[in-house]
Amino acid sequence: MSTTDTVAAVITLPASGLALDLPTRLLRQEFGQGRVARFEDVDFPATLTHEPTRRFLRDTGLPEDGVLLQLDTDVPLPTLTEFYADERADECVDAFRPGELPARADHLIRLGRLVDGNSLLVDGATGRVGTWSEDRATLSPLTKDVSVLTLMLWLLHRALGGPARRS
Numbered sequence: 001m002s003t004t005d006t007v008a009a010v011i012t013l014p015a016s017g018l019a020l021d022l023p024t025r026l027l028r029q030e031f032g033q034g035r036v037a038r039f040e041d042v043d044f045p046a047t048l049t050h051e052p053t054r055r056f057l058r059d060t061g062l063p064e065d066g067v068l069l070q071l072d073t074d075v076p077l078p079t080l081t082e083f084y085a086d087e088r089a090d091e092c093v094d095a096f097r098p099g100e101l102p103a104r105a106d107h108l109i110r111l112g113r114l115v116d117g118n119s120l121l122v123d124g125a126t127g128r129v130g131t132w133s134e135d136r137a138t139l140s141p142l143t144k145d146v147s148v149l150t151l152m153l154w155l156l157h158r159a160l161g162g163p164a165r166r167s
Helices: 003-010 024-031 051-059 080-087 088-095 146-159
Strands: 069-071 108-114 119-123 129-133 138-143
Touching: 003 108, 024 146, 051 146, 080 108, 080 119, 129 146, 138 146
Parallel strands: none
Antiparallel strands: 069 108, 108 119, 119 129, 129 138
16 A cells, blocks of 8 residues: 555544544554554553543554654653652753643643654643643644544654554
8 A cells, every 4th residue: 555545545534533543553664563652541641631532542642653652651650740749840940830731731742752852742631732842832723633643643654654664
């Protein structure tokens, strides 16, 4: 199946409540079985109430190529507030003041780190995906939801060499 056929096949009228219904094999074929992180309910903070996002992260997962995106898979997904309070407490003392976090930081779930060093976030109530730049203390929208994010990562991975790049 060509890239065009695959993209056309996933852009359908979604029944999932997300912008796109992506087949689970899409990620497995592109990234490999071990490079797709699926999350369990125990990994989700209570503020992740957007059910289509929970279902997507649990059933489809997110690709982790280690280049474009480094996921936080060693611990349950933290909110941005928890990330700075727990994970980065020692680093934040001098470099960053947690009071500079965006509004509703306790509803923004940190999925991981993008190649540019920014945090990748999902809004637990709406499912919208954004980035947090610690250097600029700026929250920026990225995609409508995790399905669009995943398709974007899939397309970028293919453009950068795709499965042939893995070794």
